[in-house]
Amino acid sequence: MKVVVVGATGVVGRKMIQVLEEHNFPLTRIYAVASEKSVGTKIPFKQSEIEVITPEEALLAKPDVALFSAGATASKRWAPKFAGAGTTVIDNSSAWRMEPQVPLVIPEINGNILKTSHRIIANPNCSTIQMLMAIAPLHQKFGIKRIVVSTYQSVSGSGKKGIEQLMNERNHKKGPKAYPHSIDLNVLPHAGDFTENGYTTEEEKLVNETRKILNDKDILISATAARVPVTGGHSESINLELKKPWAMEEVIFMLNQMPGLVVQDDPKNNVYPMPITAQEKDDVFVGRIRRDSSVKNGINLWVVADNLRKGAATNAVQIAEYLINQKLLGQ
Template sequence: MSKSYRVAILGATGAVGTELIQLLESRSFPVAELKLLASARSAGSQLLFKGENITVEAVDEQSFNQVDIVLASAGGETSKRWAAKAVEAGAVFIDNSSAFRMDAQVPLIVPEVNPEAAASHQGIIANPNCTTILMAVAIWPLYQVQPIRRIVVSTYQSASGAGARAMEEMITQAQAILQGKTPPTEIFPYPLAFNLFPHNSPLDESGYCQEELKMVNETRKIFGVEELRISATCVRVPVLRAHSEAINLEFDQPFDVAKAREVLSQAPGVELREDWKANYFPMPIDATGRDPVLVGRIRQDISHRCGLELWLSGDQVRKGAALNAVQIAELLVANNLLRSSLVASH
C-alpha cells in the first residue's frame, strides 16, 4: 500500500512556490491533496497542478488543519507567524526562510549531506540558504574523504535569489539601459543589469553581510563541524537565474586532483562538467532548470600544497531552494518521519 499526503505550499505564487508545484508534479511526489496558500493580496489566482487549476487561498488559522506537510517559502516573518500553528495542527513545516535555520531545535538539512538530522525534528525542518546548499553538495563528498580545514568562497549570485520581481526588475533595467534610459531600482538598491554589487543583505559589525554569515554558520551546522573555518564574499551579478561560486578549499593534507574528480563524478546531486580541451566549465545558463550542482575547474591550488580550487553553478530556485525542500519531504516520507503518519494513515 503506498500512502499519499496532504501538502500545503505557503507562498505558492512566488518564484520558489511555483517551482515547488512543478517539482511535486515532475517528481511524482505522493500528493493526496494540494493546498496553495499565500497572502490575502495573492489569493484568488489559480495555478496548475497535474492538469488541474487550484485556487490560491489566503493563509489563516484554519489553513493547516488536515495537512501533513507544509512547504513554506514566503519569507521569515510569514514563517515565524505560521510555523507553530502548522505544527500544532499536526503538520511538518519545511521552511525555506532563514527564520529557524540556526535554532538548535530545528534540523537544517541538505539531503545529500545530513539526511540523518531529519529523525530528530520536532515539527519544523529548515531548508538552508541557496548558496550554502550549492556549496555543501559540492564539497561534502570531498570532506568525507579528508576533512576540510578552511574555505574561502566568492559567489556570483543571480537576480533570482531576490525573487521573481527582482528578476523582472533586472530585465526592465536592461531594456532601459539599452534604450539609453535610466534603469528603475525598486527591488535592488542599485542597477544590477550590466553592473554588479556586493550582496546587499544587512551588514554585521564584523563587516560580513548576512548572506555571507549564512554560508559560514549554516555550513557548520549542516556538516556538524562547529570549528570549520569559512570566509565568504557574496556578490550579486546580472544573471537571471542560477548562482555560481569560486571555492578555495584547504585540507589538512594534499588532496589529489584526480581523486577529487573521481569522488565528485560519483557524488549524489553533483554533475562534473569539465571539458578542458574545449575550455568549457559550468555556466549559469547550463545549470538553469536542472537538478544537479554543476562542478568543474577542479585544480590543485598553486598557492597552497593542501589546497584545491573548484567552480560551480547551480540553479538557485531549484536545488538552492525548491528541490531541496521537496527532497526533505521525500526523506520524511521514506523514513516515516511525518507526524501524522505516527497517528493514522489516510
C-alpha cells in the same frame, strides 16, 4: 498526503509546485497559500489549477506537509501554527535555520539527522546548499581546514522583485527597486543586508550554516557574496585548504560518487558549469577543478546550480521525499 505550499505565488513557491509535479510526489490534495492580496489567484498544477487561499483556511485542512517559501516573517508567524496542528513544515526562509533544535538539512549530506518528532525542518540558504553538495564529499575524505568562497548570485535569488528590476532596466522601464544600484550591466558586491562587522547576511549564512550542516565548528570560512545580472543560477568560486594531501583522481572519484552532483570539467573543450546550462536542472555542477599551489593541500572549484531548484524548491521536496521513504513523517 495533503500538501500546502505557503508562498505559492513567489518564484520559489511556483518552482516547488512544478517540482512536486515533475517528481510525481504522492499527494492527494495540494493547497496554495500566499499573502492576502493574492487570494483567488490561480496557479497551474498538472492539467488543472489551484486557487490561492489564506493560511487560516489551509490550517483547517490539517495538511501532512507544508512547504514554506514566504519569507522569515510569515514563517515565524505561521510555521509554529502548522507544526502545532501536526503538519511537518519544511521552511525555506532564514527564520529557523540556526535554532539549535531545528535540523538544517541537505538530504544527500545529513538526511540521517531527521526524526519523526521534527515538526519544523529548515532548508539551507541557496548558496550554502550548492557549495556543500560539492565540498561535503571532500570534507568526508580529506577534512576541510579553510574555505574561501565568492558567490556570483542571480537576481532570482532576490525573488520576484529582483527579476523585475533587471527586466525593467533592460527594457528601459521604471519600476520598484530590489537593489540600491542598477543591476543590469553591473556587479554588486552586496547580497543580503550589511551587518555590524562589514559582512552581509548572505555571507554570514554561508559561514554559520556550513558549520551547522557539517557539524564542525572549527572550519574556517571567509565569504564574499555578489549579485550579478543573471536571471537564474548562482555561481561560486570555492578555494579549499584540505587537511590531508589529495590526488586529482581521488577528488574526481569522490565528486562523481556524490548523488545530485555532476562533474563538468573539460576546460580544453570549454566545458565547465554555467548558469545558462544549470538552469531548470535539479543537479549541482562542479568544474574548473585545479590545484592551488599557494597553500598546503589547496584546491579550487567552480560550482553552479539553479538557485530556485536545488538551492530551494528541489531540496525542500527532497526532504519531504526522504521523510516519506524513511517512514519519518509525523503521525
